[in-house]
Amino acid sequence: MTVRPVQSRPSAPPPDELVQGFLDFLTVERGASPNTIRNYRQALLEFSRWHTEERGAMPAWVRLTRDDFRAHLRALGRSRLGRAAVQLRFSAFRTFYRFLVRRGVVEQTPVRNLSLPRLEKRLPKFLTGDQIESLLAAPLRELDRLQANAAQPPDPIPLLRDAAILETLYSCGLRVSELCGLRLEDIDWAGQQVRVRGKGRKERPAPIGAPALESIRRYRAALGGTGERNEAVFLVDAGKRRPVYPRLVQLRLKHHLASAGLDPALTPHKLRHSFATHLLNAGADLRSVQEMLGHARLATTQVYTHVTTDRLKRVYDDAHPRAK
Numbered sequence: 001m002t003v004r005p006v007q008s009r010p011s012a013p014p015p016d017e018l019v020q021g022f023l024d025f026l027t028v029e030r031g032a033s034p035n036t037i038r039n040y041r042q043a044l045l046e047f048s049r050w051h052t053e054e055r056g057a058m059p060a061w062v063r064l065t066r067d068d069f070r071a072h073l074r075a076l077g078r079s080r081l082g083r084a085a086v087q088l089r090f091s092a093f094r095t096f097y098r099f100l101v102r103r104g105v106v107e108q109t110p111v112r113n114l115s116l117p118r119l120e121k122r123l124p125k126f127l128t129g130d131q132i133e134s135l136l137a138a139p140l141r142e143l144d145r146l147q148a149n150a151a152q153p154p155d156p157i158p159l160l161r162d163a164a165i166l167e168t169l170y171s172c173g174l175r176v177s178e179l180c181g182l183r184l185e186d187i188d189w190a191g192q193q194v195r196v197r198g199k200g201r202k203e204r205p206a207p208i209g210a211p212a213l214e215s216i217r218r219y220r221a222a223l224g225g226t227g228e229r230n231e232a233v234f235l236v237d238a239g240k241r242r243p244v245y246p247r248l249v250q251l252r253l254k255h256h257l258a259s260a261g262l263d264p265a266l267t268p269h270k271l272r273h274s275f276a277t278h279l280l281n282a283g284a285d286l287r288s289v290q291e292m293l294g295h296a297r298l299a300t301t302q303v304y305t306h307v308t309t310d311r312l313k314r315v316y317d318d319a320h321p322r323a324k
Contacts, residue, residue: 016048016058016061018061018062018100018105019041019044019045019048019061019096021099021103022040022044022095022096022099022100023037023040023041025099026040030201031199031201032199033177033199039088039092040092040095040096043088043089043092043093044092044093044096046089047059047072047089047093050072050075051068051072054071054075061096061100061105061106062100062105062106064110065110066110066111066112066113066114068110069090069093069110069111069114070114073086073090073114073116076089077117083117083118086116086117087116087117090111090114090116093111094109094111097109097110097111125266125270125273126270126273126274126276126277126278127262127266127270127271127274129278131260131262132170132271132274132278134260134261134262135166135256135257135260135262136163136166136167136170137260138166138256138257138259138260139159139160139162139163139166139256140159140160140163141259142159142256142259143156143159143160146159156222157219157222157223157238160215160218160219160222161219161223161234161235161244162252162256163215163218163219164212164215164216164218164219164233164234165179165234165244165249165252166253166256166271167209167211167212167215167216168182168194168208168212168215168216168233169268169271169272169275170212170271170274170275171207171208171209171211171212171275172194172196172206172207172208172212172275172292173206173271173272173275173276173279173292173293174196174206174272175198175199175269175272175294176246176249176250176268176269177246178196178197178198178294179234179244179249179268180232180234180243180244180245180246180249181197181232181243182194182196182232182233182234183229183230183231183232183233184227184228184229184230184231184232184233185229185230186233187208187213187216187233189213192207192208192209192210192213193205193206193207193208194206194208196294198294199294199296202294204291204292204294206292206294207292216233219234220233223235223238224238227241232244236248246268249268250267250268253266253267253268253271272293275293276289276293276301279292286298286301286302289301
């Protein structure tokens with residue numbers, strides 16, 4: 001999610017030294033994603049603008065109190081921001097003040113124990129097994145159609161790459177940024193495992209299925225050349241050997257969703273949701289799914305249990321003689 005500014009401004013005030021030090025910490029030591037850094041920076045700059053307008057001066061971060069952040073929370077409420085957007089801003093404030101406490105700049109955080117609006121409970125969207133099968137087959141279906149109808153043989157590499165990308169996203173439950181960061185040296189072909197670089201530079205092993213490995217082999221064989229060990233697995237093109245980027249993956253997924261007769265608005269993250277939901281539906285334990293997804297907290301993974309609980313209730317209602 002990206003922070004949406006409460007009000008548009010012609011320019012933002014430059015970050016002060018504490019904010020800049022925090023952003024440098026996120027970049028260098030935490031290895032935070034560009035999205036996280038951008039969102040946290042925007043949240044702190046928005047607070048600075050609000051404080052300057054309301055109080056006539058830039059915020060002195062070390063002297064702010066809980067009442068200052070309560071007032072900002074009320075201002076955000078009046079702007080009719082969504083609950084998730086408010087939560088994201090206060091996540092930035094909490095992380096910022098934890099940084100200041102650890103550096104000895106302040107003794108305690110002024111954003112503790114604030115009552116924030118609760119997030120709406122939204123179940124993750126996911127594709128059914130049949131829908132996944134149709135989506136995964138879409139790139140090679142398109143390639144077969146082009147080869148059958150074209151006067152000259154089409155370049156198979158982009159569609160072979162797309163097939164391998166979709167197989168890998170679903171097989172491993174990867175975030176799109178993790179997929180884009182995969183290198184050849186990360187694949188353990190014999191052990192059917194990949195090394196994933198997740199959030200905060202944390203690495204984890206993830207199982208990968210034989211169909212995904214075979215799809216990668218086919219793509220890399222068509223690409224030609226063995227490639228350096230640190231080369232990205234998935235490339236934009238064969239010439240410049242540049243790694244794919246999230247926007248390209250999103251656009252290619254949209255194309256193949258439409259080709260498969262599915263909702264083209266679905267994001268790559270929905271393949272991750274489908275991965276988790278299908279595993280739990282098949283009897284996988286929650287802790288193992290948590291590790292495969294790279295979730296730091298079990299509670300993040302538990303959202304998928306609502307989906308499987310609904311399925312269990314339907315089975316119970318249909319099968320138990322005294323359910324109704």
